[in-house]
Amino acid sequence: MMPLQANYSLEQEFSFDGQFHEYFSFLQLLSIKIRDAVRKIPCFNLRSLSLVVDVISDNLLITVMHSLPCLELDLEDRPFMEPSVWDMTNIGLPALKFCECLIVLSIVRSERNYPSFKRVKNIGMFHVSERCRRLESVKLGGFAKVTEAGYSSILHSCQNLKKFEVLTSPLL
Numbered sequence: 053m054m055p056l057q058a059n060y061s062l063e064q065e066f067s068f069d070g071q072f073h074e075y076f077s078f079l080q081l082l083s084i085k086i087r088d089a090v091r092k093i094p095c096f097n098l099r100s101l102s103l104v105v106d107v108i109s110d111n112l113l114i115t116v117m118h119s120l121p122c123l124e125l126d127l128e129d130r131p132f133m134e135p136s137v138w139d140m141t142n143i144g145l146p147a148l149k150f151c152e153c154l155i156v157l158s159i160v161r162s163e164r165n166y167p168s169f170k171r172v173k174n175i176g177m178f179h180v181s182e183r184c185r186r187l188e189s190v191k192l193g194g195f196a197k198v199t200e201a202g203y204s205s206i207l208h209s210c211q212n213l214k215k216f217e218v219l220t221s222p223l224l
Contacts, residue, residue, distance in 0.1 A: 086112060100124035100156075107135045108159065108169075110144030117147040124156035131161075140169050142176040149183035155212075157187055160219060161194030168196030168220065177202030181209035188212045193219030200224060 086105075101122045105112065108129040116125070129135075140159075148154065157180070161169055172195050187210040192203070195218075203218055218224065 082106070086115065098122055100126070102126040104128045104130065107131050107138050108140045108161070109135075109138040110141055110147075111138075113140060113144035114147040117150040120151070122151060123153055125151070125154060126156070126158040128158070128160045128162060139171055141171040142173060142179065145172070145176040145179040146183065148180055152183070153186060154184050155186055156189045157184060158189075158191040159193070160191060168194045168222075170196055173197045174199055174202035174205075178205050181205040185209055186212060189215040191215075191217040191219070192221075193217075195221055196223070198223065 098120055099122060101116065101120060101124070106129060108127050177198055190206060190213065198221060207213065207216060
C-alpha cells in the first residue's frame with residue numbers, strides 16, 4: 053500500500069488581507085478538504101492519527117471520529133487569529149463515542165498566540181470520561197474553563213489510565 057502524501061498547499065490557493073469573510077470561507081473550505089482527505093485514508097490500517105492544524109473545530113473532531121477507528125489521536129492547533137465561530141466546543145467532544153477503542157488522546161492548543169479553548173467547559177470533559185473508558189494516556193492543554201471536576205471525571209472513569217497530563221489550565 054502506498055503511503056498517503058500531502059503535497060497540496062492551501063497557501064498557494066488563498067491569500068487574504070485580514071478580511072473576516074474571506075478567512076471564514078477559507079476555514080469552511082479547509083474543513084471540507086480535511087474531511088475529504090480523511091475519508092480517503094484506508095481505515096483498516098490506521099492505528100494512529102496526529103494532526104497539527106490552524107484550529108481544532110467541532111467539525112474536524114466529528115469528521116475524524118466518524119471516519120477513523122484509530123486507537124491513538126493527537127490533535128494540536130496553532131491559531132494565528134483568535135478562533136471564535138470555528139473553535140472547539142462541548143458539542144464536538146461527544147463525537148469521541150464513535151471511537152470506543154481509543155487508548156491515547158491528546159488535544160492541545162499551542163500557547164503561542166491564543167492560549168485556550170474558551171468554549172469547552174467541564175461538561176466536555178464529562179463527555180470524554182463517559183465515552184472513552186479505555187484510555188491509557190491523556191494529554192489535554194489549553195482548556196481555560198475546565199476545573200478540577202472535569203479532569204477528575206476522566207481520572208475516575210478510565211481504569212486503564214497510565215499517563216494523565218494537563219497543560220496550561222488556569223482553574224487547577
